[in-house]
Every structure is written in C-alpha cells, then in structure tokens.
Amino acid sequence: MNPLIAQIAAHSPGLRDWLALTSVIFSIGLYGLLTRRNAVGILMAVELMLNSAAMNFVIFNRFCLPARMDGSVMAIFVIAVAAAEVVVGMAIFVALYRYRGTVDVNQMNTMQDPVISIEGPGDFNREVMKNINKQYKSRHDH
Amino acid sequence: MIASAIYTVLFYAIAAGTILLALAVVNTRKLLRAAVALMGALSTTAGLYAMLDAQFLAGVQVLVYVGGIVVLIVFAIMLTRSGELLEDNPTLKRKLVGAVISIGFLVSSVGAVWGSPFAIASAGKAPANDALMIGKALLDYGPGGFVVPFEVISLLLLAAMLGGIVIARKTPPTGQPFTSGGDLPGEAEVYHPLSQRDDETGGRAS
Numbered sequence: 423m424n425p426l427i428a429q430i431a432a433h434s435p436g437l438r439d440w441l442a443l444t445s446v447i448f449s450i451g452l453y454g455l456l457t458r459r460n461a462v463g464i465l466m467a468v469e470l471m472l473n474s475a476a477m478n479f480v481i482f483n484r485f486c487l488p489a490r491m492d493g494s495v496m497a498i499f500v501i502a503v504a505a506a507e508v509v510v511g512m513a514i515f516v517a518l519y520r521y522r523g524t525v526d527v528n529q530m531n532t533m534q535d536p537v538i539s540i541e542g543p544g545d546f547n548r549e550v551m552k553n554i555n556k557q558y559k560s561r562h563d564h
Numbered sequence: 565m566i567a568s569a570i571y572t573v574l575f576y577a578i579a580a581g582t583i584l585l586a587l588a589v590v591n592t593r594k595l596l597r598a599a600v601a602l603m604g605a606l607s608t609t610a611g612l613y614a615m616l617d618a619q620f621l622a623g624v625q626v627l628v629y630v631g632g633i634v635v636l637i638v639f640a641i642m643l644t645r646s647g648e649l650l651e652d653n654p655t656l657k658r659k660l661v662g663a664v665i666s667i668g669f670l671v672s673s674v675g676a677v678w679g680s681p682f683a684i685a686s687a688g689k690a691p692a693n694d695a696l697m698i699g700k701a702l703l704d705y706g707p708g709g710f711v712v713p714f715e716v717i718s719l720l721l722l723a724a725m726l727g728g729i730v731i732a733r734k735t736p737p738t739g740q741p742f743t744s745g746g747d748l749p750g751e752a753e754v755y756h757p758l759s760q761r762d763d764e765t766g767g768r769a770s
Contacts, residue, residue, distance in 0.1 A: 430573060431566075434575075435576075442674050447605075449669050450583070450586040450587055451590070455662075457658050461644075463646075465637065470602070473605075477613070480618050481616060484618070490697075490708075491691065491697040491701050494618050494620065495698055498621065499710075503720070504629075505721070506721055512640040513728035513729075516644065525646060
C-alpha cells in the first residue's frame, strides 16, 4: 500500500474536525452580521449562521447516534424556519425601502419618537424627518 | 483504505471551498455577487450533508436553500436596488470589532469542542433509506416522534406566507391599520393610488 494514501487515510475527519468546520462558518457569518450595513447582506450572514448550526445537528447525529434520524429531522425544521424568516425579512425590507428609500440599518430609527429623534444623535436624513414631523404634528393638532 | 483517503481529501477540499465562499459572502461589496457566493456556499454544504450520510437532507438543502431562499434573497436585492450601489467599506473600527468578536467566538467554541469528551458511537451504521426513516419520524406520535413540531412548523410557514403578503403589499385598503401604509404619518397621502390617478387625468384634461 502506498504510504501517502495510508497517511491521508489516517487523517480521516472525526467529530471534532466537522465541528471545527461549522464553527469557522458560524464565525464568518458572525463577522458579516457585525460589519455589513445593508439589511439584505445581514440576512445573508444570518443564513450562513443558520446553515452551520443546522449542520451541527447532522454531525452529532452521524457520530453519536447513527442509528436514528433525529438530527436530520431537526435540520429540516431549521431549514423550514429559515425559509419563513427569509420570507418575512424580505417583505419587511421591501416595505421599508418603499417608505424610506434605503435598507441601510444605520438609518433605521423609525420606531423612535419622531419629535425626539430630530435632535437626536446619528446621521439621519433631517429633511425627511422634518417633513414627517410636520405631517405628524398637523395630523395630531386637529 | 483508498475510500477513506478519498473521503478525507474530499472533506478538506469541500471544507476549504465552503470557507472561501462564506468569506466571499461577507466581504464582497456588490451584494449580487455575495448572493451568488451564498448559493455556492449552500451547494457545498449540500455536498457536506451527502458526506455525512444524509442524502435526503442534501436534496432538501439544494431544493429549499439554493432553489428557494437564495432566489428570494436575489429578489430582495433587486427590489430594494441594493445591487446597483456598492456597499460602503466598513470602517476600520467596525471591521476590528467584528473580527475580534468572531475570532473570540471561534477560539472559545473550538476550544470547548476540543476539550470536551463526546460519546462517539463507532459501531453504528447509518440507515440505508434515510428518507423513509425521516418520514416515519416526522409523523410518529409515540415517544421520540416529531408530529407536533411538524404541525407547528406548517402553521409557522402559513403564518409567514400571510405575513409576507400583508407586509409587502403595495396599496393598503383605506382605514385598515397594520399594513405598510396608513399607520405611518404621511405615507397614505404620498402613496395613495387614487389621488395620483386623479392628478394624472387632471393634467391630461387641462
């Protein structure tokens, strides 16, 4: 037998190698989550993290309980939840884009009180905010 | 022996490809390219599932993730016009904070994995027909069955579908709250279709 093949076969990936791989993918997703500013980019990073977490279920199933299928079932549930999350997230982004014209997460402070946030910190679009405040006040005056 | 060597080489090759594609997902400035890289990363993950003896799950991954979720994300990119603009490079502080937190998580989790003993079952053999086993487990109402989460997930998908339609719908009926318009100040006036149509016909008449 060729010694090189024997040496390669001796390094067959075990449980810890698989878990290290999913940890690396999860960390990359975490980095993207913290550095992206576009909301769709953040959603993609979250997809990476969900994907690696679902793979952990399958890995533990394969190595610790190979006769059963519980890990695969849990991974299917995770995939279904991810699909639901993407649908709702995309709907929110489309509605938000229609209202604000951007999906930059640094400018998402709609849930603050509009009267307060005009003096608040941050690089918010002040013209839009003043307009909203005017309509808000005129609606609440009468 | 040769099969084991091939398995090892395949694992490291696919793992390296997955990591590179994942790095492309988080680092590309054009979001459409990031979506294509995400498609590649999810496809290689399907390959990893196949290597873990979960063939049915590999198929589900390709069908749902690559065929469904990535297409939805591409739709989201195009509908919000994120593909046209280059995303700003994150500031150095932001990159540094992200790198420190993610590398800290990586070190701690890999350290925990390396330091803890696992009950590895070496003798077990994966079932030959995993789709049959998964189907039986999903509809089994005895102990160890998953019929209740299965029903709950179907309700969740229905709710997500309805919620997506309601949130992203363009013109809300007048006087109805909980839509993208109407309850936000100023939007009903700006986006009301009837008033715009009146303006257009008025312009043509005069």
